[in-house]
Amino acid sequence: MEIPRNIRQIGDIDRDLSLYLEDYVVTFIEKMRRKNRECVGILLGRQTKEQDSPCLFVRGAVLAENYEVEDGRIFMTASAWNEVYERAEKCFKDVEICGWFLCSGDSNMVDLYNLQKTHSENFRSQNQVLFLYDGNRDEEMVYRFDAQGAHRLKGYYIYYERNEQMQEYMISREPERTVEFAIAPAMRGISDQAMRQFRSVMEEKQEKGKRSSGKNTISKMLRTVSVAALLCGAGFGMAAWYRHDGMRGVKEVVSVLSGEDGTAAVVEQDSAGNGTGGSGAFGETGQAVIQEVAGDVYPTTARQKETASQASSREETVSSAGEERESAPETEAPSESEGAAASISYKEYTVRKGDTLYTICKAFYGSGSKELLSEICSINGMDNADFIYVGQVLKLPETE
Structure with a gap:
């Protein structure tokens, strides 16, 4: 059997035994625990090995009835085992007994001495387990037993799959759900008639849809063209605005770089390349000519100088922080006081x-x-x- 992919780990996993419980089994035990103050059942599944380590895959659970309790010990009678075998063969396939579960709030029934006796009398396999819910502690525990006694598992896995066999058994335990499923076959004739009416209505709607498909196609094309026209207009408007804003930015840059009092030193040129000396920034060719003015402007050097000053300040900050760390005294961890332990009676x-x-x-x-x-x-x-x-x-x- 392959290891399930969708699993959830509960606690730590023992090396001696890996337990995999299907989610529907855990849900069923929880439901029986809430409904009944005391319940006993049998766990069904498969035993296998994973890298020479035993594994239990539990994918089914059956309630046990007609068992007897004496002085806190549970005795599985022959009639109880017969009912378990009949339900297991009816609802499940290719399974074997993997252990049992017990939910009880009686301190005598959850006593490990009594549980070990019951387990050794009914479950002889070495890897069969007990899933125990102690109502007094409100705690779930899993035990395996051997000649040395009871050993509690540190944890287990819960895996998820389409467990149809367990679902059918859970439905069989609920009479109201069984009646609901039993009424369905009697109404098949009515369902067929309703289906035929539904099909006829759908065919009429399809014919009407074919007639109006041509009109819908034309309207869709008109909507598409109008949307495209709006997008094109918006694009041309944005392009014109960007061009105007860019030209204004060029004028401002020219005035800053070449003018003394904010006036632009721009010479217009005619088609022959001769300057017209007008006050405008552009000639007939639409190109701006900038008069070169001597000056000490080094934008790139200024940025580099500013970056170098910032870098030097950061280095000074880092070096000062390093000196503070080196100068800080090291503190030693306080040692535990050694003294004589007080006498306990x-x-x-x-x-x-x-x-x-x-x-x-x-x-x-x-x-x-x-x-x-x-x-x-x-x-x-x-x-x-x-x-x-x-x-x-x-x-x-x-x-x-």
């Missing part, structure tokens, strides 16, 4: 059946925060806060 507690580390903290401290759980795990040398066993002696720090 502990009290011992023996784990009983039905206990979790969260309920123990709630009973002794009135809170089950993550910081407190991690502190107790560190004191007792535990790697997993969710796995404790009956008879285990825990050290609990005494509060002041």
Whole structure:
């Protein structure tokens, strides 16, 4: 099976197992959780490998019914498994059991000891998982189990595809949607009659459209010609304005460069090239002749000198900033004070059946925060806060 392209990562991914959940499966579990306070189901999909690493692709889920609960443990009866197999064969193809899911707010049902017992009795494959929603913590978790105990996955993937099989199963769980789809075949005769009437109306409109197509073509051509004429007129107007403005600019430049009191020293020429000496700026040929006047005007040199002065000022600013940085004293990071750790007193507690580390903290401290759980795990040398066993002696720090 190929890795889906459209995926979203939830948390970190473990190297031991990569879990891919289809979006419709996650939506279905969320919907069942909101509708029912407690629900149990079976996850369906395929097991494969990606670069010698096991992968689970879950693209289906079926609710389990007729299961039994005793002292917080879930027992899958033969009738419950038969219903699961029948629904899986009816709605899904080419799938196998990849694990199960549980949504519950009962602390005994979400106890890891009971969950491991239920998992080991019903799911023997090494890579089958449990998707758990703990109503007390309002938290979603994924576990895999082996001989050493329960291992919580750090994260998983959600991928998106046209999962028609899961969609059909979700519709079958909603009676109102089923009735809506069942009424549709009975109205096919009426739909066909309406379709025929619709086609006849469309044919009449097409005939009328052909008659008026000639008139529409002529009107479109007239609109196009008028728009083109307006654009051409606007273009000629803009060109004339630019030419007038440009000639006026030339006059102003000539007067500035050659005149003493703002008067232009311009000589008109006739067709033979002789100057007429008139006060106008243009002769009969329409060309302006500028009299050369000696002067010390160097626009390019002035810009270069100004640029060089700006560059020298920037260099002075940069050098002064560098000297300030070099003169600033270096500050050393404050060192942590070394002292003897304060002595902490502990009290011992023996784990009983039905206990979790969260309920123990709630009973002794009135809170089950993550910081407190991690502190107790560190004191007792535990790697997993969710796995404790009956008879285990825990050290609990005494509060002041």
